[in-house]
Amino acid sequence: MLREDRETRSIDARIERHLADRVDGEQHWMARKSLYETGFALVSYVLPQDVKERLDEEMAALIDAQSIRRDMRFAQTGNSPRKMRNVSAADIHQHNGPVRELYDSPALRGALSAVAGEDVLTCPYAPEHYVITHLERPGDTHGWHWDDYSFGVIYVAEVPDVELGGFVQTVPNTVWDKSNPRVFQNLVDNPIVSYSLRPGDMYLLRTDTTLHRVHPVETGGRRTIVNMAFAAERDLSKEIDHETMEELFHV
Numbered sequence: 001m002l003r004e005d006r007e008t009r010s011i012d013a014r015i016e017r018h019l020a021d022r023v024d025g026e027q028h029w030m031a032r033k034s035l036y037e038t039g040f041a042l043v044s045y046v047l048p049q050d051v052k053e054r055l056d057e058e059m060a061a062l063i064d065a066q067s068i069r070r071d072m073r074f075a076q077t078g079n080s081p082r083k084m085r086n087v088s089a090a091d092i093h094q095h096n097g098p099v100r101e102l103y104d105s106p107a108l109r110g111a112l113s114a115v116a117g118e119d120v121l122t123c124p125y126a127p128e129h130y131v132i133t134h135l136e137r138p139g140d141t142h143g144w145h146w147d148d149y150s151f152g153v154i155y156v157a158e159v160p161d162v163e164l165g166g167f168v169q170t171v172p173n174t175v176w177d178k179s180n181p182r183v184f185q186n187l188v189d190n191p192i193v194s195y196s197l198r199p200g201d202m203y204l205l206r207t208d209t210t211l212h213r214v215h216p217v218e219t220g221g222r223r224t225i226v227n228m229a230f231a232a233e234r235d236l237s238k239e240i241d242h243e244t245m246e247e248l249f250h251v
């Protein structure tokens, strides 16, 4: 395909073509098995390289122009820290670029549904659609937490070598009791699984039943991701209070 074609086609059209040409049922099946067994599945194969490059470019520009530094702790997740720079969903929406296009892509949701074995739906709460998170200072971390909706899809634009931290840690099959999160008890009672990632990776996580964090980065470690939240059918009838999100973004 001509370079201009790759650059001008919509993200959705590029993913659709890539899935038809390059992705087979076996890849989805391996990911589905991993998601069922561990709550985590690497789905990097769903995106073509040119889409990844468009995401990387927009994310770097938004971090430079519109990110806000946070240093907070949340009682609802056992006072775990958030030390990071963020670009909010409102600013990503307003910028109206590749990240928003990716989130809205029916081809992406179709591939994710094939992996999940159930419909992966747009999240009913717009401030959780997407958030960009950048770790840049020693000790920066996205501390232990669960998320409100069933699925998180995390695209990794930038991540340091594992020796500089910034790897993902999970505790599958855990339950978020917002009034008594018992994070440390969950860590003591269960095995923790750790994943090192590379730039251009994307993973699908059962974020409502998988306690997870990003290990703090060391000096020189830089990490940039976009987290996109998607719902399952069962989420649509749940009462969700969005409190940690509201504290973070004053939405």
Ligand SMILES: O=C(O)CCC(=O)C(=O)O
Pocket: 131, 133, 142, 147, 152, 154, 168, 212, 213, 214, 225, 227
């Ligand atoms: O940075 C990551 O890999 C995970 C992000 C995450 O858990 C979140 O944004 O809720």
Ligand SMILES: [Fe+2]
Pocket: 145, 146, 147, 152, 207, 212
């Ligand atoms: Fe999360």
